[in-house]
Amino acid sequence: MTLATLVLMVAPLVALGACIVVHVVLSRALPGLPRPRGIMLSVGAAAVGVAGLALFGPAERLPAGLSPLELAAVWLLTYVLLAYCYVIGFFNLGESARRIRLLIDLHQAGRRGLTLEEILSAYNARMIVDVRLQRMVAGGQVSERDGVYFTASRVMLTAARLLVWLKIAYLGSRHELDVRIVTPERGPR
Amino acid sequence: MRPIAGAALAFALLIITQLVVWRWRWPGHYTALSVLSLVVLMLSVATFHALQILADGALRFLPQSAWDYWNFLMLYVALTLAYMITYSAVQADSPSMSILLMIDQAGGRGAAVPELTGALNDQVLVVPRLTDLVVGRLVVFAGDRYTVTPNGSFLARIYIAYRALLKMEKGG
Numbered sequence: 001m002t003l004a005t006l007v008l009m010v011a012p013l014v015a016l017g018a019c020i021v022v023h024v025v026l027s028r029a030l031p032g033l034p035r036p037r038g039i040m041l042s043v044g045a046a047a048v049g050v051a052g053l054a055l056f057g058p059a060e061r062l063p064a065g066l067s068p069l070e071l072a073a074v075w076l077l078t079y080v081l082l083a084y085c086y087v088i089g090f091f092n093l094g095e096s097a098r099r100i101r102l103l104i105d106l107h108q109a110g111r112r113g114l115t116l117e118e119i120l121s122a123y124n125a126r127m128i129v130d131v132r133l134q135r136m137v138a139g140g141q142v143s144e145r146d147g148v149y150f151t152a153s154r155v156m157l158t159a160a161r162l163l164v165w166l167k168i169a170y171l172g173s174r175h176e177l178d179v180r181i182v183t184p185e186r187g188p189r
Numbered sequence: 190m191r192p193i194a195g196a197a198l199a200f201a202l203l204i205i206t207q208l209v210v211w212r213w214r215w216p217g218h219y220t221a222l223s224v225l226s227l228v229v230l231m232l233s234v235a236t237f238h239a240l241q242i243l244a245d246g247a248l249r250f251l252p253q254s255a256w257d258y259w260n261f262l263m264l265y266v267a268l269t270l271a272y273m274i275t276y277s278a279v280q281a282d283s284p285s286m287s288i289l290l291m292i293d294q295a296g297g298r299g300a301a302v303p304e305l306t307g308a309l310n311d312q313v314l315v316v317p318r319l320t321d322l323v324v325g326r327l328v329v330f331a332g333d334r335y336t337v338t339p340n341g342s343f344l345a346r347i348y349i350a351y352r353a354l355l356k357m358e359k360g361g
Contacts, residue, residue, distance in 0.1 A: 012263060027355040065254045066191075074192050074260045081267035089274040094348045094360050098284075098318040101361025106328055106337040107345035113336030116319075123361060125314040129306050131361070132285045142292055148299035149292050157293055160286040166279045170211050 008062055011050055012078035019046035019083055023091070036139070039091070043083045050079045098128065192260035194250040199233035199261075200268050222276065226269045233265075234258065281321075284314055 007014060023042035026033060054072035066074065093100050105122055106114060133149060136142045136156070143152040151157055167173060203226055210225070237251045246253060252261045278286075287309055292300045319335060322328040327341030337345065352359065 009259065010263075012267070024354055027357065031356055062256065065256050066260070070190055073190070074264060077193065078260075078264045078267045081264075081271045085267070085270045085274055089270070090351075094352050094357075096285075096360055098315065098361060099321055100345075100348050101359065102315070102318055103322060103327060103337065103341055103345045104349060104359060106322075106335055107342050107349075109337075111336065113334035115333050116316075116335070119319070119335065120311055120315060123315065125309055125311045126306050128284050128314050128361070129288065129302065129309055132288055133302070133305075136285065136288070141289065145299070148301050149288075149305075150297075150299045151289070151293050156285075157289050160283075160289045160293075163278060163283070163286055164290070169208065170276075170279055171215060172212065 004058070005062065008053075008058070011053055012075050012082055015046040015050035015075075015079045016082040016086060018049060019043055019079075020086060022046065035095070039087055043080075043087065046083070047076060047079060050075050096132075098123075191250060191252050191257045192264050195233070195237060195252045195257070195261040196264040196268055198251075199229055199265050200272070202233060203229040203269065203272075219273065219277075222273055226273075230262075230265060230269075281317075282313075284309060 019042045022045050023038060026038045026041060030038070051072045054075050055068050062071075101123055102119065105119065109118075133142065133144070137144050137149075139156075141151075141153045141156045142149050144150075206229060207222065207225060216222075240248055241251060241253060252258045288305055291305055291308065295304070319328070319330075322341065323330050323335075326338055327344060328335050328337055
């Protein structure tokens with residue numbers, strides 16, 4: 001088995017690597033580019049690459065059994081799922097996850113640590129709500145008139161309703177605080 | 190399409206098993222879902238292989254060759270990882286989703302910031318996430334102070350370096 005065959009066998013992973021590289025290059029080269037657009041361009045560029053490789057690449061190097069079209073479907077689906085993991089599970093965590101933000105604040109505070117009051121003075125519910133409202137207005141999900149917010153798009157609202165339905169299906173409750181069973185021995189609730 | 194059909198069947202089995210197990214006893218941590226996905230993977234491979242032997246390879250929609258199984262494995266792992274990431278959104282209430290639902294519930298009169306922050310306060314949005322960090326042993330709470338553990342520092346450094354690589358400021 002040659003190196004080229006090995007690389008072809010993990011083509012969706014190689015495409016994910018390419019997507020991350022394109023994302024980093026775009027983010028650094030074009031800092032003014034809206035973040036969702038940067039993500040779409042990076043994911044799309046690598047998707048075209050992996051589909052092209054399956055359809056027109058040296059697929060004869062691989063064990064027989066799948067047509068180029070079938071190979072393209074399998075690789076593309078695998079790659080899109082991996083790209084989703086990168087965007088939602090890694091990039092978006094750094095972008096909007098409260099846990100990561102709190103962890104970075106505590107890391108920067110060093111061994112002295114922070115009290116709850118100190119944490120909340122730098123990062124609190126008001127800031128979280130404000131930032132999300134700004135993002136949703138910019139993204140067209142909500143509209144604002146005289147300080148009052150209204151639903152503007154049904155797409156994200158449908159996703160929110162789906163999440164509620166999944167919560168009820170899995171956890172038997174609409175809200176996380178109703179079902180939390182793991183709590184630290186010490187620490188405020 | 191054999192790898193896709195195989196991965197779809199295995200994934201459906203994972204979802205059904207999880208729904209049944211979780212409603213019976215909610216484990217409250219991610220390790221259980223990882224273990225369950227691994228068990229379902231092994232069970233699926235064994236079942237597909239046994240079915241192909243019984244049917245003398247006539248089941249054309251299920252993986253047959255080693256190459257089929259390799260593609261099936263990659264697709265199943267990607268599908269499971271994507272699902273686990275989505276599942277974390279099910280466990281923790283997303284502020285954006287909560288805000289959207291509140292605005293929608295307000296209907297034609299809309300919702301103002303004080304109304305939103307009245308319900309989505311520090312005890313709802315910040316303190317549970319601090320608790321998660323303590324439970325995950327990324328942070329310790331001693332006296333009245335939260336301090337990051339070596340594991341927590343490691344994770345924080347990864348994100349600081351990644352955000353610097355992207356030339357982006359601190360998120361949240």
